[in-house]
Amino acid sequence: MRKLILxxxxxxxxxxxxxxxxxxxxxxxxxSDLEYISLxxxxxxxxxxxxxxxxxxDGYRHSSLYGSLFNNAPEDIAILINGVRTNFGIxxxxxxxxxxxxxxxxxxxxxxxxxxxYLGEYSSxxxxxxxTKKPPEDLSLIFTYAxxxxxxxxxxxxxxxxxxxxVDQFGPNTLVTSSYGSERFNLTxxxxxxxxxxxxxxILKRVDDFVFQNYQVRYSGFSINASALSGFGKHNxxxxxxxxxxxxxxxxxxxxxxxxxxxxxxxxxxxxxxxxSSGNEIQIDNNEKLNVDLNLSYTNTExxxxxxxxxxxxxxxxxxxxxxxxxxxxxxGYDIGSYISxxxxxxxxxxxxxxxxxxxxxxxxxxxxxxxLYHQIDFTYRIDDNSSGLFxxxxxxIRINKTNYFLLSFSAGNLxxxxxxxxxxxxxxxxxxxxxxxxxxxxNIKPLNTSLLLAYNYKHSQNTSFDIGFNLISRxxxxxxxxxxxxxxxxxxxxxxxTQIHGSVKGIEGExxxxxxxxxxxxxxxxxxxxxxxxxxxxxxxxxxxxxxPQHKIFYSIYYSPxxxxxxxxxxxxxxxxxxxEYRNISTQDGLxxxxxxxxxxxxxxxxxxxxxxxxxxxxxxxxxxxxxxQHHPVGxxxxxxxxxxxxxxxxxxxxx
Amino acid sequence: MKKIxxxxxxxxxxxxxxxxxxxxxxxxxxxxxAKNNFSKNDFHHYWESGIGFGSEFRFEHAIGELGGGMSIxxxxxxIDSAKSFYGVDYYFLYRNSFRLVGNADLILGFDAGIFEFRxxxxxxxxxxxxxxxxxxxxxxxxxxxxxxxxxxxxxxxxAYNHIYTKKKIELFYLNLGLVKSFSAPGWLKDFLE
Numbered sequence: 121m122r123k124l125i126l127x128x129x130x131x132x133x134x135x136x137x138x139x140x141x142x143x144x145x146x147x148x149x150x151x152s153d154l155e156y157i158s159l160x161x162x163x164x165x166x167x168x169x170x171x172x173x174x175x176x177x178d179g180y181r182h183s184s185l186y187g188s189l190f191n192n193a194p195e196d197i198a199i200l201i202n203g204v205r206t207n208f209g210i211x212x213x214x215x216x217x218x219x220x221x222x223x224x225x226x227x228x229x230x231x232x233x234x235x236x237x238y239l240g241e242y243s244s245x246x247x248x249x250x251x252t253k254k255p256p257e258d259l260s261l262i263f264t265y266a267x268x269x270x271x272x273x274x275x276x277x278x279x280x281x282x283x284x285x286x287v288d289q290f291g292p293n294t295l296v297t298s299s300y301g302s303e304r305f306n307l308t309x310x311x312x313x314x315x316x317x318x319x320x321x322x323i324l325k326r327v328d329d330f331v332f333q334n335y336q337v338r339y340s341g342f343s344i345n346a347s348a349l350s351g352f353g354k355h356n357x358x359x360x361x362x363x364x365x366x367x368x369x370x371x372x373x374x375x376x377x378x379x380x381x382x383x384x385x386x387x388x389x390x391x392x393x394x395x396x397s398s399g400n401e402i403q404i405d406n407n408e409k410l411n412v413d414l415n416l417s418y419t420n421t422e423x424x425x426x427x428x429x430x431x432x433x434x435x436x437x438x439x440x441x442x443x444x445x446x447x448x449x450x451x452x453g454y455d456i457g458s459y460i461s462x463x464x465x466x467x468x469x470x471x472x473x474x475x476x477x478x479x480x481x482x483x484x485x486x487x488x489x490x491x492x493l494y495h496q497i498d499f500t501y502r503i504d505d506n507s508s509g510l511f512x513x514x515x516x517x518i519r520i521n522k523t524n525y526f527l528l529s530f531s532a533g534n535l536x537x538x539x540x541x542x543x544x545x546x547x548x549x550x551x552x553x554x555x556x557x558x559x560x561x562x563x564n565i566k567p568l569n570t571s572l573l574l575a576y577n578y579k580h581s582q583n584t585s586f587d588i589g590f591n592l593i594s595r596x597x598x599x600x601x602x603x604x605x606x607x608x609x610x611x612x613x614x615x616x617x618x619t620q621i622h623g624s625v626k627g628i629e630g631e632x633x634x635x636x637x638x639x640x641x642x643x644x645x646x647x648x649x650x651x652x653x654x655x656x657x658x659x660x661x662x663x664x665x666x667x668x669x670p671q672h673k674i675f676y677s678i679y680y681s682p683x684x685x686x687x688x689x690x691x692x693x694x695x696x697x698x699x700x701x702e703y704r705n706i707s708t709q710d711g712l713x714x715x716x717x718x719x720x721x722x723x724x725x726x727x728x729x730x731x732x733x734x735x736x737x738x739x740x741x742x743x744x745x746x747x748x749x750x751q752h753h754p755v756g757x758x759x760x761x762x763x764x765x766x767x768x769x770x771x772x773x774x775x776x777x
Numbered sequence: 778m779k780k781i782x783x784x785x786x787x788x789x790x791x792x793x794x795x796x797x798x799x800x801x802x803x804x805x806x807x808x809x810x811a812k813n814n815f816s817k818n819d820f821h822h823y824w825e826s827g828i829g830f831g832s833e834f835r836f837e838h839a840i841g842e843l844g845g846g847m848s849i850x851x852x853x854x855x856i857d858s859a860k861s862f863y864g865v866d867y868y869f870l871y872r873n874s875f876r877l878v879g880n881a882d883l884i885l886g887f888d889a890g891i892f893e894f895r896x897x898x899x900x901x902x903x904x905x906x907x908x909x910x911x912x913x914x915x916x917x918x919x920x921x922x923x924x925x926x927x928x929x930x931x932x933x934x935x936a937y938n939h940i941y942t943k944k945k946i947e948l949f950y951l952n953l954g955l956v957k958s959f960s961a962p963g964w965l966k967d968f969l970e
Contacts, residue, residue: 269891269911269912269913271912271913271941271942272941272942272943273910273911273912273942273943274910274942274943274944275892275894275910275912275940275942275943275944275946276823276824276852276859276860276862276894276896276910276942276946277823277942277943277944278910279858279859279860279896280823280856280858280859281858282943282944284943286910287943682839682840683838683839683840685838685970686838686840729843731968731969731970732967732968732970733967733970736968740869740889742889747941761913761941762913763889763891763913
């Protein structure tokens, strides 16, 4: 064992002299991570999260690859703020780009990407918890303006035989934040206005029937984030209003787009959402706490006013309440609680509605059996649409010494994210998407997942650590709907020419990862991540559908701040070949649609110069520095070299009360 | 090869910071200059360039000189179907200089910004959107400067300009400029740091 540790130490010293970064249990992005890569919108964090398997068709909306991998097991993205669920998103997809919080007001972002119970919240997909900063004392202001330009415009050749269409311009994205901070009460107000392009040829090739007013998506969002300390404990409130379609500022219209995986096309829509999330932590005594969370969201979504081909309306109302008791002792702790979700979906056009109550119960305990042996057991049980599901996780941490520990974790369950997809609506009689050819499919068989994780962490010092891990995921009882998408040149749309239903699909996925973190100097930080993932055994169809996950992923980032007024980052991301079995016959002559996404290397660069002691920041970012073909979906857009410019004014404590 | 050159330039920019220190007396440089495009390639079958003019604002930083600049150059069409235009280049810049001999310095630099094509309106443009095109562009430059007194110097440089249009545009320039240097007033020094 000592030899093994010695070899591992040598390996790391030779490579970087490195260690810690992110474990498979949890990823925490700090505010400095966000500052170094200079976000223009929140979803830019995905560029430094190689652990997540995501796809995007337009660079603006991202979905979990697992979200559509096994059709009857929803595993998409859930967004929380300060530990409280928000239900932010349209139907079953959440667009992090549109979450109305200024990146500078974020303290950290917690990301869980394996099935987990996090503060009583169950997630089978990707869980993102945005933890906000305590604002500076008194009144502060932040103003941010960012814009970007993808290369490949015709330039002066537009008036020659080399004519080509203009390509995407990003933004402008405008963010305004004002905050008030004091010892016991803090208040932050955010306003976000975004423009996102819909001009990628791959998208326009299949949605020609829809009219995209101004070829852009317009989005505006307001939010208020308040926190207070009372005699009982801590209280947080997040309330937001978001709108797509008609901009709040200006007169231009730009429908938002929703990519329907089952149809492989976008529908243009406009929507309004109201969110209200409140988290309350009541301190009973030094060891005991009671948490009471409430969340209400209302979303009204309907067709773009310029779209003639569709008529739909969907009003979604969610109400969630969570209560849990937590005891934390020196060697023993537990929490126990319950969750009740209520959903009502209404369609004005159909003059009907459906509603459901989804109660769940959760409990966890942690204890030591030896000084260096720590155990945690989590359990949750949920009743949804008259069917029930459960999930449990047993994690054991063995601390060898101050620098080495092992983790062995086992989880199993037949519980997935709450189904909020089109299928759920169809299966309950809300058939307002009939006119675009959506087929409903219902399976009452619940898939079963088990997972075994073995991880090792070596922490050489505060500045250097590394993680290595093996993860086995066994999936069974999957019902998989295999489609065969082809591009119809005449109709200028994507057709599914054949549907095959595979029942009782089973298989095992295996994963190996290595993560290294090193802070070489106070002003230079680097991270390395490698992951191998593949199907190890199972049915042929299982292997084919898992092939859309890249087998190899390599990521390297360097953050460097040579002077207090100058910062920069360089990130390199490599993904190997991805094969999408549903798109095996999609390839088109113009090369826009391809059935296999070739391996690709993406290099992003960001440089920020601060002025006036950091009150003003000017950032230049270049995405895809090598101008490689970057495509994340067989029918998605390609992302060429893009230049972003961001200007920011951050005035702290400008007015004292 | 060009990709490697781009990366080397960026690494030079990043690594250069390890070898310079901050100066208490922050110098500001303002330059005015003229430039000529001397390359011949596909682009020049369609357009012929005139003399261009530009100006730069630069300030001293521990890693070299940082700043911004703008230049304008006329491009006249050589075939009827093309359109004449003014090329307006807005960019951020980085410069570093190394003493060669006496008052002569070797200059190395890198620019990144937007190149705007402002087309002549011959009455055939349908909308104002057709009058302009913008594209990301970079420049790599090198040359010589000679200081003929404490605050004035002359620069003779050559630059390679890559404009990332779909059909890429590559231009080489020869620039001649006059540079005035002065100490930044206190408020400007505070602002720049």
